[in-house]
Amino acid sequence: MTSPSTGHPAVAALLRRARTLGADPRNTNYAGGNASAKGAATDPVTGTAVELMWVKGSGGDLGTLTAAGLSVLRVDRLRALTAVFPGVEREDEMVAAFDHCAFGKGGAAPSIDTAMHGLVDALHVDHLHPDAGIALATAAGGEALTRRVFGDRVLWVPWRRPGFRLGLDIAALKDANPQAIGVILGGHGITAWGDTSDECEARSLEIIRTAERYIAEHGRPEPFGPVIHPSLDDAAREARAAALFILLRGLCSTDARQVGHYTATPEVLDFLSRAEHPRLAALGTSCPDHFLRTKVAPLVVDLPPDAPLDQVIDRVRALHATYREDYRAYYERHAVPGSPAMRGADPAIVLVPGVGMFSFGKDKQTARVAGEFYVNAINVMRGAEALSSYRPIEEAEKFRIEYWDLEEAKLRRLPKPKPLATRVALVTGGGSGIGAATARRLAAEGACVVIADRDRAAAEKVAAEIGSSGAAIAVEVDVTSEDQVQSAVQSAVLAFGGVDLVVNNAGLSLSRSLLETTLDDWDLQHDVMARGSFLVSRETARVMIAQAMGGDIVYISSKNSVFAGPDNVAYGAAKADQAHQVRLLAAELGAYGIRVNGVNPDGVVRGSGIFASGWGANRAAVYGVPEEKLGEYYAQRTLLKREVLPEHIAAAVFALTGGDLSLTTGLHVPVDAGVAAAFLR
Structure with a gap:
């Protein structure tokens, strides 16, 4: 059986009008207001024509409205409710009564404004919250202002809580004033109507634009009074904002x-x-x-x-x-x-x-x-x-x-919040491999995510993939730079109000023997991983302590932090440094409710920026296997004989931070498919 909303011309016109009006913030706010259309359809039970109303359902947004967001009701049954309306003291009962007016299965839950749309005798009705319209609705002497601006073309309705009584009031005003195109609702917004969707839209816009012009032409130029607090310059303003935001969020x-x-x-x-x-x-x-x-x-x-x-x-x-x-x-x-x-x-x-x-x-x-x-x-x-x-x-x-x-x-x-809802995560090296997989997993579990990487384009790509209404941002940062780390943390604070969860993942590796390792090799490995994770932990810990909301710091260390392998002195030593930072910081930050844990991966080849940058070729040469077979080689030397993927590391990060291990700190979790030589003792 075809849905009455599928292909109906009234629905198509309604959706086009709703999206047009809702796309302009001058017309209504996000998820505010509603629009409706009435039209004939065939009752599949009786085979006779019935008048239906399609109206935006509760909680929807006009600018993105689809047919699935509409409530569908029989107009005759909705208007029959006037005979049983128990009065304003029992308004709430009428919303439950709308369920008995529904036509067919499904559809969005009817909103409190449904009666306004159904009782007004017009095929198309808009109820909107334009700033200019509400300005008239909230001005002292609003009724007289409405007459001055519109004459008798737009009428005044004193404040009444949204509901069935308000719908009756507007319907009665329209019936008594055939010249009127709409109303200003005291303290609230506007309502307009028309015999066609285009006419209804034009009348809504006429009310809004007329109010805007009147305010511009007749209003006082400085209604908020003289300037007494000039704004700070941009740099000082952002620095002050970041300092206050941390406190305010807490x-x-x-x-x-x-x-x-x-x-x-x-x-x-x-x-x-x-x-x-x-x-x-x-x-x-x-x-x-x-x-x-x-x-x-x-x-x-x-x-x-x-x-x-x-x-x-x-x-x-x-x-x-x-x-x-x-x-x-x-x-x-x-x-x-x-x-x-x-x-x-x-x-x-x-x-x-x-x-x-x-x-x-x-x-x-x-x-x-x-x-x-x-x-x-x-x-x-x-x-x-x-x-x-x-x-x-x-x-x-x-x-x-x-x-x-x-x-x-x-x-x-509302659905139950996800485990990491309201958490703000900062992931270094988030543009690829383990970092990207971790950022995606944390976002999927509800976190806001700051993707920090030296490669801005890679970080921006991951942020765009996550999307979700601004819940992911990219920042460019070299973790060896104190200034850049501080700037990245400030960006996180200005975006979300603070930081709650940090993943120290940025890293690189140069596979060389002791005699081939240069001082520059040693310094680079330690600068990125030991110094970098120290700087990131220090700056984010400042934020977490000021927030007084606890937090998590997770180090992506390595099996090599405990396992001594050949031709790996700089990388292994830097990873051992990171591993001990976990223990030191867990002991120091526990008093603030900040937990510090580590994840020790091994052999994460697929999607890895480290392996793609030369480490893979070096490791393959050390082990005497083709580079394209390196992942398989690592898998075969494990107890479980399985290849470790970035998503497995991300799962471990979530396990440590998702709430089930809330009393665990100072732990290193191996994610290596079982390497006996790296067992923690």
Whole structure:
């Protein structure tokens, strides 16, 4: 039986419109708003025509909407719910009732806005969250402003929590005002309608662009007041941001570990430079989509950009403690019997004048989107203040939505987090071989990954393969350079807020006998592996200690750290150095909850940068086998007779860091298919 969404012209038109509108952030925010279409289809049971509605389901994104993201409902059954609507105090029951209006199997879960789309008598309906529209919706005197801007072509709907009652209100307004093309929803956004998809899209854009033009032409030029905190220059700003981000991520992970995102766009820096930003930030956001992701208000650092760093750090700690107290008080003011438990009292948004905005979430995308939503809120405040003054919805209403049973149910539907979710991993030598395989495995297990390699192109290729909404970045680094290692760690901090898991994998090898080994050979081997892993461990340990969230450091050492082979003095000695660093650092860093372990591979030929660069040819010559047979040779000399691949090393790294060995430190794990001479004694 063909799905009613497959090939239906109304669905094709809806998806094209949704993607067009959702692709422009001026029209709506990520995963915000919804669009719908109605059309006739045949009921497979009765063979008669029925009117259906296709509408974006709960949690979807307009810009990337597909047919699978649509809810499909019978319009007659949806509108019949008006006869049994029990009133605004029992709104939540109506969402469950939408299940009885569903047409066929599958489809996305209906959102709370479904009633708005179904009850409005129009074939196509858009509900959007444009910054300019919300600026009118949150301005003092918004109703009068709406009349001034649009006349009677766009109507005003006072704030009402999304739901069935709001849908009834909009439907009644449309029926009573046939000249109207849409409405401004107080405190919330806009809704528009049309008889065709093109007409609906044109009307949505007319409302948005008209509001934008009106604000530009009639608004005050500097609604945020004079500049009182000029931004730091780029280098100073990034250095201050990195220093603060580590602390902030640790503090904002008090209740649940978080990943961070840093934003220093012109609109953010301008807002934080102006005199009115403390007053406006304290008012919080208004649109439900905004404050569900940003919390009711941000934490604002109240010191000038050039204040001494130690003073700022002390102040941030104090402000964080106060924020948690205030948030708990907010919860206790409004919670009623049956309210969901408080989800956490840490801020999602932290604003630092002269430096920028830090946003936090359960993964990189959530943290980034929270920041994007606060930029939306800044734009809304600017527009509202330009025309009048910013007046978001009341605190009690924010609480009702933040701790809405329907929002709680949405959270319960989320999949279980992956084992390394919220962990930030830095992998050296991550552009090939063991490093690339390890980066891919850690990312697959939920980690954000920094792929560090001397070969930027190789690192960027691995990062692009991982993809996943910015959860992987590439950095170019020579681990023998203290400055480059520090720069790479700062890049990791600015990307994700810190570092939790380090894999010291960068290495090389020159296979030569004692008499053939030059001083340069010796120094190069030790610089890359002994010195390099020391520098990386030292700089990342600084971050982990400041975060106060524990961490993992894993050394990719070698069977050669314990096994004495021929023509290998420089490589073996450097690997032995790394192996003992594991023991030394495990003893030193355990007090901070940082675990240090090692993996001892052997014979990892396939995909290896070391073997491809000449080490393989040398080893093959030493053992008297063709180079292309070296992997097979290594396998045959093992107890298990199996070739060791980069993925096997990556699996060992995950085993050490994924949570099941949380009380293990100072351990070396052999991954060599069984080399008795390298057994640890």
